Amino acid sequence: MIDDAQLEQAAPMGETVIQPTGHAPVPRISVIVPVWNRPADIERCIRSLQKQTLPQSDYEIIIVDNGSTDSTPAVARKSGVHVLVEPRPSSYAARNLGLSAARGDYVAFTDSDCTVDENWLAKGLEALDRHPDNAVVAGPIELFSENMPTSSSVCEAYERIFAFRQERNVARGAACTANWFCRTAVVRQAGGFRSDLKSGGDFDLTRRLQAAGYPVVYAPDALVFHPARATVSELCSKARRVIGGRMMMRRNRRNPLHWWAGLTIDTLRRFQTLFTERCPLVMRARLSILLVTLWLAACWEVLLITLGGEPRRA
Incomplete structure (x- = not known):
């Protein structure tokens, strides 16, 4: 494990750190959301992020468009959040770009089709504060749809049984980035996500961090909601x-x-x-x-x- 003096502002995977400009207050935590062709979803996601109980000065929202060909970038910019563009077709490359721009001491990740509980950031930060050993904190990902939880749809029933078993993931030293917190410098020092991957990069990074001495812990009250797949x-x-x-x-x-x-x-x-x-x-x-x-x-x-x-x- 590296000490605090070594946790410098290293860019993920050799990328350039985007330096902040102006004199805006430095947030405590940066929320990074990659998105690709999901205008309605990203609008709903941003709306939930802007309703956090955490003071707005304590966090920033960074949306990274991953080459959308529809109105997604315009919808995100209309919400008044920080929008970046990563043309390489990889949500992990997009997350790395967001990570390079993050100004917070901590970083939180969720997905564009998710919504978050109003206490999500507050509870995530509480869990981080309880672990000064620079732990990765992962919270539950609860499914929602018009028919849940007693859906007659076979697809939604399948999702209820098998999808997003985050507590089990944490027990195995992994976590989904739909609900994922860590100290920003720790993730940068680890090299960020593998941008050559199109799936599984969250498990890869979490396991690399754990192997480097950073524990993965579960925060049951830091809630994220994900739509059940219906087809x-x-x-x-x-x-x-x-x-x-x-x-x-x-x-x-x-x-x-x-x-x-x-x-x-x-x-x-x-x-x-x-x-x-x-x-x-x-x-x-x-x-x-x-x-x-x-x-x-x-x-x-x-x-x-x-x-x-x-x-x-x-």
Whole structure:
């Protein structure tokens, strides 16, 4: 672990730190949100961030547009927040750009399709203050939709069982950047996110930080809300993106048999979890079919990448 004297303003992954201009008060924490073609979502996200109980002078909001081709940048600028543009197609490259511009002692990350509880920043800072060892703090990501929590939709039922198990992630030394806090200089010193990744970069960075001596802790009252995916297409897209990210992190493992075996084991474990859930027999059967569908989608992505295809972006 490095000491305070070594926590200098290093740019992530060799990038240039964007120096602040003017005489605006220095915030305590910087919130960074990457976005790509989500005008309605980013407007809702910013609105929730601007309603924090933390004094507005204590935080700044940095939106990083990741090459949107619609009205997303204009919607973000209309909200009066700091907007940057990262053209490289990677949400992690976008997060690194935001990190280079951050002026706060601490940094918080969430996603453009999320909304946050009004006490999110206050509770995140409380957790950081309880851990002067420069811990990574991760909070829960709760699903929402018009039909939750008793949805009859098989996709939303799947999400309720398997999506965003942040407490379990933390127990394994990882965390999703949908709800993620850390000291800014610590993340910069670690080199930031791997900008070559399109999925899995949050787990990669968190595990690197933990290996460097920074613990990962769970803050159950720092709440973020994420919409449940409502279609099979959305779930298949996520399954393909996730396996693509894993393959990019382990470029030396190009044998598709390795990845197909791993996907099969993971799917069997999900079947085991499914059959411990209390749900109607018909829903369990539909969820079983969905599990097989997602397994096939991920296996197809493995084949495409093995043959030279590019991983999908978020």
